[in-house]
Amino acid sequence: xxxxxxxxxxxxxxxxxxxxxxxxxxxxxxxxxxxxxxxxxxxxxxxxxxxxxxxxxxxxxxxxxxxxxxxxxxxxxxxxxxxxxxxxxxxxxxxxxxxxxxxxxxxxxxxxxxxxxxxxxxxxxxxxxxxxxxxxxxxxxxxxxxxxxxxxxxxxxxxxxxxxxxxxxxxxxxxxxxxxxxxxxxxxxxxxxxxxxxxxxxxxxxxxxxxxxxxxxxxxxxxxxxxxxxxxxxxxxxxxxxxxxxxxxxxxxx
Amino acid sequence: xxxxxxxxxxxxxxxxxxxxxxxxxxxxxxxxxxxxxxxxxxxxxxxxxxxxxxxxxxxxxxxxxxxxxxxxxxxxxxxxxxxxxxxxxxxxxxxxxxxxxxxxxxxxxxxxxxxxxxxxxxxxxxxxxxxxxxxxxxxxxxxxxxxxxxxxxxxxxxxxxxxxxxxxxxxxxxxxxxxxxxxxxxxxxxxxxxxxxxxxxxxxxxxxxxxxxxxxxxxxxxxxxxxxxxx
Numbered sequence: 001x002x003x004x005x006x007x008x009x010x011x012x013x014x015x016x017x018x019x020x021x022x023x024x025x026x027x028x029x030x031x032x033x034x035x036x037x038x039x040x041x042x043x044x045x046x047x048x049x050x051x052x053x054x055x056x057x058x059x060x061x062x063x064x065x066x067x068x069x070x071x072x073x074x075x076x077x078x079x080x081x082x083x084x085x086x087x088x089x090x091x092x093x094x095x096x097x098x099x100x101x102x103x104x105x106x107x108x109x110x111x112x113x114x115x116x117x118x119x120x121x122x123x124x125x126x127x128x129x130x131x132x133x134x135x136x137x138x139x140x141x142x143x144x145x146x147x148x149x150x151x152x153x154x155x156x157x158x159x160x161x162x163x164x165x166x167x168x169x170x171x172x173x174x175x176x177x178x179x180x181x182x183x184x185x186x187x188x189x190x191x192x193x194x195x196x197x198x199x200x201x202x203x204x205x206x207x208x209x210x211x212x213x214x215x216x217x218x219x220x221x222x223x224x225x226x227x228x229x230x231x232x233x234x235x236x237x238x239x240x241x242x243x244x245x246x247x248x249x250x251x252x253x254x
Numbered sequence: 255x256x257x258x259x260x261x262x263x264x265x266x267x268x269x270x271x272x273x274x275x276x277x278x279x280x281x282x283x284x285x286x287x288x289x290x291x292x293x294x295x296x297x298x299x300x301x302x303x304x305x306x307x308x309x310x311x312x313x314x315x316x317x318x319x320x321x322x323x324x325x326x327x328x329x330x331x332x333x334x335x336x337x338x339x340x341x342x343x344x345x346x347x348x349x350x351x352x353x354x355x356x357x358x359x360x361x362x363x364x365x366x367x368x369x370x371x372x373x374x375x376x377x378x379x380x381x382x383x384x385x386x387x388x389x390x391x392x393x394x395x396x397x398x399x400x401x402x403x404x405x406x407x408x409x410x411x412x413x414x415x416x417x418x419x420x421x422x423x424x425x426x427x428x429x430x431x432x433x434x435x436x437x438x439x440x441x442x443x444x445x446x447x448x449x450x451x452x453x454x455x456x457x458x459x460x461x462x463x464x465x466x467x468x469x470x471x472x473x474x475x476x477x478x479x480x481x482x483x484x485x
Binding site: 153244 | 276277318319320321322340341342344345348349351353355357358367368371372410413414417
């Protein structure tokens, strides 16, 4: 794509700005800031990737993935601000999902061991894992608060914390995997995924593009489920005391 | 000395200087129980009354360690509550909540829930427990969520009995029931106490109910527990 073509895509932003002004939506500032941020972030990433791809050094690759994981963990952890040590827990969930899926992809020779494959794939895995963790934390706290009476009934009958919170955990895991499962069901019928579209526009064979897309979809499904399950099981104990008492924060709204 | 010892009956529960605070907002707390000392003997039927927010529900939650006191000690059968296995304690000391929350599934599944946690079955057949609480055996396989308020309250009570609890903590269990259902549940608790020797601690805001049930009540006010005569 030429630079002229790239600049002309700003006309889409101009349309949104004009619509906002016409309807007095007050979105102008956010649109301008968002456009500038997106452009700077993506251009910076483009240059960083250019450098990393050329260096071909593992330490840089690992550092880049670690940085991506830290940013994703920080973002997802905001959804669980009332939970103890949540940043570390989210980091563990995302990191384990990334390590396991990469080990599988590289170990089975599904993808090439070059930064050109590892970084974009890691980006998708970590990003998807971050969304699953955010949704999980959001839903888990809602589930526990709305089911606090049910949890207390189970505890008073002699259930352990794990037994008492079982339904809430299942509900939260199901909710966090809805986006990825829905996209599995509708892919190709409702939307053509971004990666596949990018490859086709870039001149790749559509059949090859579809194969890569399937690889991504399947691995992202596993990643969302895996990171949700890891996160839920290392998070729920912080909602209880060691004596199987639901902490007051989770049944009183202040 | 030996004679004096033999006359002493160990209370079922003993509270020694128990204080409990409750958060009312993210920055403030109130003291709902101040240095409370009391005792409960096996087979007692005690009603607990007091104004709203006096800490009646909190007091009940301390008996089976759903909540922890901030100061003081609670003894059960002569041993500090903290020394008991909490899961075993909650099996023995059952709490029936004001709103009869049903667990997902049938009435049968609700009654089997507690013993099922330990891979056991109830000591008595479920049909017998249904009879005991005045519920029709036919509803055992009905979805518990589709029952009436009165039926749910009895199922909640039956669930606690099926779990093997001989000590019942009853949290305003007739508050949401109509007059007929409330008196039926009232008769049932009195029967369980008098015939089956269940120990019952019953929170009620209804003074006339407290007077009907037993001769003395605990009255909670300003964090203190006073024993009042109902006669």
